Amino acid sequence: MVFEELTARLNDAGYKNWVKAGHCLRTLQEGLRPYTDSEMRSFHRDVLKQDPLLRQSCRGSCSLKGDQVSSLCRECLGWQRVILHHHRCPEVKVNWENCSPQAWRLEHWELAKAFMPRGLLRVKGAEQCDASALLNLINFCTRFHSVETRAVREVIQCRNELMHSCELRVDEAWMRRYQRALGRLLQQLGHVAALAEAGRQIKEILTADWSICVTGLPHLQGFVEPDSGSRWETNTESISRWEAELLQERLQELLHDDGAQGAEQLPRLKDLLRANRDLEERFCAELQALSAREAAGAVG
Known part of the structure; x- marks a missing residue:
């Protein structure tokens, strides 16, 4: 999944x-x-x-x-x-x-x-x-x-x-x-x-394709096929980790941004996390903190 x-x-x-x-x-x-x-x-x-x-x-x-x-x-x-x-x-x-x-x-x-x-x-x-x-x-x-x-x-x-x-x-x-x-x-x-x-x-x-080929063979699952101009190979675990690090950095920036930009972008990021089960599970604690902050703001 x-x-x-x-x-x-x-x-x-x-x-x-x-x-x-x-x-x-x-x-x-x-x-x-x-x-x-x-x-x-x-x-x-x-x-x-x-x-x-x-x-x-x-x-x-x-x-x-x-x-x-x-x-x-x-x-x-x-x-x-x-x-x-x-x-x-x-x-x-x-x-x-x-x-x-x-x-x-x-x-x-x-x-x-x-x-x-x-x-x-x-x-x-x-x-x-x-x-x-x-x-x-x-x-x-x-x-x-x-x-x-x-x-x-x-x-x-x-x-x-x-x-x-x-x-x-x-x-x-x-x-x-x-x-x-x-x-x-x-x-x-x-x-x-x-x-x-x-x-x-x-x-x-920048030259890698990052096209993921998920097959039924366990030893090939998650292999990333580089384009012909690149010898770079990686796997889905690495890409998933890099994605999570970037999302974490952006989330932390927005959580500390009290301005209009943070108010506009934070709901979009939250929607992305909730729309994907793997991201929702990874960022469960952050989503709970967001919900608590929103609830406190509504009360205030």
């Missing part, structure tokens, strides 16, 4: 494209994590060498809420100046609430989070960051001056379009644009081993 339901979903070309594009994004994310971690570790070390005064401890147990930066102690204000100096677009609002200022001198990733989207206060390292956070870091931090910002922003735009798709579908024209954007970015980062490998995997994902 699981194979049959997955096969039916992947027979929808737009939905299959959405899942494939999402898996490419997660593959890119895995390559970006060690790269950004290494670069920000070196950046943090260089900043401390350039200004030894930044090694001094925070004197006021400083914390930040929204734009409240005037209450920082002298030592933390020094770090704030460093962040603004190395921000490619200092006129853009910096998400200070991501940061624990007293940790800037100690943790390179606390410095990195100042260049990322909001909501990352509890994130402790690159391994906990999604592609959006890492791409924004590269886009805004001058440490990554060798990477063309246009290429980064094109991938960020594609990522936002993908994750904000109300129908969870993208067409072939969009996929071609996405592939070009990924190619331009990865070409600039080809000297990084993890990203060179990510690039090879992404090419294989």
